Amino acid sequence: GAGVSQTPSNKVTEKGKYVELRCDPISGHTALYWYRQSLGQGPEFLIYFQGTGAADDSGLPNDRFFAVRPEGSVSTLKIQRTERGDSAVYLCASSLMRGGLDTQYFGPGTRLTVL
Amino acid sequence: QKEVEQNSGPLSVPEGAIASLNCTYSDRGSQSFFWYRQYSGKSPELIMSIYSNGDKEDGRFTAQLNKASQYVSLLIRDSQPSDSATYLCAGTNSGGSNYKLTFGKGTLLTVNP
Numbered sequence: 711g712a713g714v715s716q717t718p719s720n721k722v723t724e725k726g727k728y729v730e731l732r733c734d735p736i737s738g739h740t741a742l743y744w745y746r747q748s749l750g751q752g753p754e755f756l757i758y759f760q761g762t763g764a765a766d767d768s769g770l771p772n773d774r775f776f777a778v779r780p781e782g783s784v785s786t787l788k789i790q791r792t793e794r795g796d797s798a799v800y801l802c803a804s805s806l807m808r809g810g811l812d813t814q815y816f817g818p819g820t821r822l823t824v825l
Numbered sequence: 826q827k828e829v830e831q832n833s834g835p836l837s838v839p840e841g842a843i844a845s846l847n848c849t850y851s852d853r854g855s856q857s858f859f860w861y862r863q864y865s866g867k868s869p870e871l872i873m874s875i876y877s878n879g880d881k882e883d884g885r886f887t888a889q890l891n892k893a894s895q896y897v898s899l900l901i902r903d904s905q906p907s908d909s910a911t912y913l914c915a916g917t918n919s920g921g922s923n924y925k926l927t928f929g930k931g932t933l934l935t936v937n938p
Contacts, residue, residue, distance in 0.1 A: 752913050752928030811857055816868040
């Protein structure tokens, strides 16, 4: 079956611009996660959705970052006034339901480069 | 600050050998642990999950968990060049945020033909 998909695969933008990154989870997965992976590091948690609501956004670095999931499926991560330090691979994952026993399946990621 | 520590490597083994990857974690309440494989420029792919103390085997892979020592390991038997990748260890947070994975930095494994 189809896995997690993310678009675009690459995004190059200029400092100060606004970007949107899209994630389409595995069909039927109610839980959705965003992570950020910098070079040489493991993924770092940003936000978790259970259905339409953001159940935990404690990993978002600051108020320039925002994410939505209006219909409980596709999610969009939005970054305002981008900074060079935002450059990283943004990974989306989904799982069947909340819980530590769930396996999180990752999408291919969006590589964001802020010039 | 919950942490997962891994030796960054690189770990180099000859083809056919056993590769041993290790991980320690600071959150004593962590319940579930996962090993992901990540090829360069690709996304993490789940290799093994383990929730109970002891060993769990799946093909050439064996995960080991020791909660008393807060230690997780992954053994790869009969290593193949296609196993060359970065291996990420991850554990769930304790308490009400057990959906949240904390990852180590990863260990780069190279299997030499």
